Amino acid sequence: MSELRPTETGLKSGLDRDRNRGDDAIPRHVAVIMDGNGRWAERQGLARTEGHRAGLEAVRKIVRAADDLGIGFLTLFAFSSENWNRPKQEVDLLMRLPEEFFELDLPEVIERGCRIRTIGRMERLPPNVRRTLENAKQRTESGTGMQLVFALSYGGRAEIVDAARRLLREHEQGQLDPDGLDEKMFAAHLDLPELPDVDLLIRTGREWRISNFLLWQLAYAEIHVTDCMFPDFGREELEAAIADFHARERRFGQTGAQVREGS
Numbered sequence: 001m002s003e004l005r006p007t008e009t010g011l012k013s014g015l016d017r018d019r020n021r022g023d024d025a026i027p028r029h030v031a032v033i034m035d036g037n038g039r040w041a042e043r044q045g046l047a048r049t050e051g052h053r054a055g056l057e058a059v060r061k062i063v064r065a066a067d068d069l070g071i072g073f074l075t076l077f078a079f080s081s082e083n084w085n086r087p088k089q090e091v092d093l094l095m096r097l098p099e100e101f102f103e104l105d106l107p108e109v110i111e112r113g114c115r116i117r118t119i120g121r122m123e124r125l126p127p128n129v130r131r132t133l134e135n136a137k138q139r140t141e142s143g144t145g146m147q148l149v150f151a152l153s154y155g156g157r158a159e160i161v162d163a164a165r166r167l168l169r170e171h172e173q174g175q176l177d178p179d180g181l182d183e184k185m186f187a188a189h190l191d192l193p194e195l196p197d198v199d200l201l202i203r204t205g206r207e208w209r210i211s212n213f214l215l216w217q218l219a220y221a222e223i224h225v226t227d228c229m230f231p232d233f234g235r236e237e238l239e240a241a242i243a244d245f246h247a248r249e250r251r252f253g254q255t256g257a258q259v260r261e262g263s
């Protein structure tokens, strides 16, 4: 299925490590801002929508590569809350992509043991898109491999507001003591409570922005920005991003000396 096995690259294969533990070489949670589809298309004299179609092919490549490498969670920013403001023709095309992906790829996703998850305001998506996603989620529910998270109609601030709303409802029902509220409890009310902090954020398309993505979960993420436009992003570029991650010293507020001493 894949041309280059991860062991040939010096990285451990997904098969011989516990993908939910995380280790020095493989980040547990990788999140991707898939930017540059439009510019990729324009450079080739194609319509922007062709760029998104090419982006879908890159999604296929990155999902296979991430699974082969043993990544635990791969979160893809597929459609932001702000993307609803794009021209109707572009929004319509973007809304067709989940169906196109799962029609062809669901069997492989199941075979790999991946589990499909979503974050974002699903209620805004057209009913057929919701059905496609629900079906994919149900059919992969027992998957114990990589969790593949699609952020659709998603905004980080909206997710935090929704969490606050859920907490307020619990408070109204007398189930929440405000003094007992801490970060762990707050995180448990986000769209996908099991989603761990992001270890590595990749942004393609050269822009240095977070764009309202995973604001809560990105608190300690290492950020890798690449000039590569998303349709050109594949296994090699993912491995380069992981190598970059590996070269970083993650301090989580400690000094470099403390981290090196392991205190």
Ligand code: FPP
Residues within 6 Å of the ligand: 034, 035, 036, 037, 038, 039, 040, 052, 055, 056, 059, 077, 078, 079, 080, 083, 094, 097, 098, 101, 150, 205, 230
């Ligand atoms: C941003 O590029 C990209 C998007 C808004 C859409 C990304 C979606 C995919 C790559 C496919 C999603 C697949 C599934 C299965 C849901 P842009 O158009 O802003 O690029 P530009 O900055 O060059 O204009």
